[in-house]
Amino acid sequence: MTATHNRLARAATVALIGVTLLPAAATAQTAERNNPFAIFDLFTGALPGSRPAGAAPQPVNAPAQAPTPAPVSSTPQWSGEDGGSGHPLMTAAAIRQAAANFDNCVASMWPDAARRGISRESFARFTAGLSPDLRLMDLMDSQPEFTKSIWDYLDILVNDTRLARGREILAQYKPQFDAVERATGVDRYIIASIWGIESNYSTQMGDRYVVNSTATLACVGRRQKYFKDEFLTALEILHHGDLRPEQLRGSWAGAFGPTQFMPTAFKRFAVDADGDGRKDVVDNPYDLIASTANNLKKDGWQSGETWGYEVVVPKGFNYMLADRRHSQSLAQWQQMGLQRPTGQPFPRPSDKAYLLAPAGADGPGFLMLTNFRVIMKYNPAEAYALAIGHFADRLRGGAPFVQDWPRQEKALSRTEKLELQQLLANRGFYRGTPDGQFGSMTREALRNFQASIGAPADGFATGEMLERLRGR
Incomplete structure (x- = not known):
């Protein structure tokens, strides 16, 4: 999946910051042959608690009666205003003109x-009434x-209620998790974590x-070309x-199901695990x-490895090294003074990692491994990937993060972020177009400004940094 694909697919979740499709009548043997991890035979008769091929599936979150999809949601209505992006196709006039030509x-x-x-x-059946x-x-x-x-984001997503439900899910579907983990090498706790954070275990999947x-x-x-494919x-x-129309309900951008597949992602990754001829995610x-x-797995998951480690970063550390482009072994990071807060050694010191300091010098650091990058292919927001990894660890029985977050800091509003970018641009540090949305360019520009004034160059945008840029 591409980063753009996932930003759209999971916009509702992150308020912050090639499998061939089988015909419905496909035989079990064809289903097995097209399954890259041979999950089919693991689910048919060989597993305690698994259903036989051809039996009705046990729904993940089945309603009493499947709803008939309505063409559109009636409320709220379109604002009738130009879009905030400034794109010519997002002007109110362009939107009305395109809407008038919708049927054509x-x-x-x-x-x-x-x-x-x-x-x-x-085609006629499934486009009727749109x-x-x-x-x-x-x-x-x-x-x-x-x-x-x-920290507020993590508090919301990684909570006791969601953890309790996640442990129930892991127990309820243990035979299935056992078989999938054995066949693919992908950690069950990561799968359960994605399920919990994407849809709160099938209770919040979108209704469009x-x-x-x-x-x-x-x-x-x-985004017409992109969405035409979807x-x-x-x-x-x-x-x-594979799915019925009433099952295809989801987010505004078209992501559906408990782990939020976009249609093209479904086409690439969906598996008929039980050999019933349908890929029902x-x-x-x-x-x-x-x-x-x-x-x-197809995005590069490394079997038997974790996603990363919480670390204590020593005082006076050069935060210019806290960059996704700067990767070195855990042993090398340790030589630079980075240690796990519990004092435990790194199990695999030769593993390569980069340093993430999401709350700057006053918050915890994290050394991110290959599997963290894989999670970010699912959704390219660091906050999301950190939540997935941490939630998985908690489901496994791990403890909360050890170090404190700088909770006294207030998150900047979009207007304040826009001003910060403009001020960085005025001083020659930022070369992008100010938009109030922070990415790697803004973080690098802020680091360079911080270094120029002798502050820790951690790239963490605070009210104090905004005041320093204002010259007050």
């Missing part, structure tokens, strides 16, 4: 659908004024009809019978667990 736009995608093997009957959900334009260009600090959302975004707004892939999923726990593991 959808119809024009039939030749592309036909080339993907979608029948005319399926209408543009213009509220998505506001969501696409939303720029929240206030954001959460990383994915076909309608992706059709809207394929015809209106600034729309056509959603039609493929329905045509092949919504209501079938077997397929859900195996498909999420397949995603991580």
Whole structure:
């Protein structure tokens, strides 16, 4: 999955900061042959508690009766205003013009659908009744004024209630986790963590009809090429019978299911784990667990390794080295004075890692390994990946982080972040376009400014740094 793909797919979760599709009538042998990790035979008869091939799946979170997808959500309505990105396709006039042409736009995608093997009957059936959900334009260009600090974010996601439910899930589906972990080498606790943080264990998966959302975004707004692929892939999923229309409900950007697959990610990673001829990542726990593991495995998951370590960074440390581009062995970091707060040694000192200091010199440091980078392919936000790794450790029985966060610091608002970028640009440190959203360019610019005034160059944006830039 690409970083852009995931920023869109999981926007609701992070307020901060190639498997071939099988026809519904595919035989069990074909399902096994197309399963890269041979999970099929592990789930059919050989496993205590697993269901036989062809039996009805036990739903992950099945409602009493599956709802019929409505074309669009009725409230709230589109604001009718220009989008905040300033893109010419996001002006109110351009949005209205594209919406007026929506039916023609959808119809024009039939030749592309036909080339993907979608029948005319399926195309007509699954596009009937679609209408543009213009509220998505506001969501696409939303720029929240206030954001959460990383410690508040972690407090919300890694809590006792969610941990208790996660342990229940691990126990309930132990045979499935056993088989998937054995077949793929992907840590069960990471899979359970993603399930818990993405959808709070299938209770918060979004309620927008994915076909309608992706059709809207394929015809209106600034990401039409990207979402055209997602729309056509959603039609493929329905045509092949892997999922039913009522199961394709999700986020505004089209991510669906307990671990939030975009349609194209489903096409690449979904696995028919139990050999029933369908890849059901919504209501079938077997397929859900195996498909999420397949995603991580194909993204480079290193079996038997952790994601990273909390470390104490010594006073006076050169935080210019706290950069994703600067990777060295754990032994080398240790020689520079970085130690685990518990005093434990690093189990594999030759492993390469980079230093992350998400709260600056006054907060804990983290040495991030290869698997942290893999989690960031699932979602490229460091706060998200840290939450996933930490939640997995807690599910495993690990303790909370040892060091304190600088909770006295208030997270800067978007307006303040925009001002900070503008002030850094005025002083020649920032060469990007100020937008109020912090990335590696802003962090590097802030580090250079901090170094110029003799402050710890940790790249952590605080109210004090903003005041220093203001010259007060």
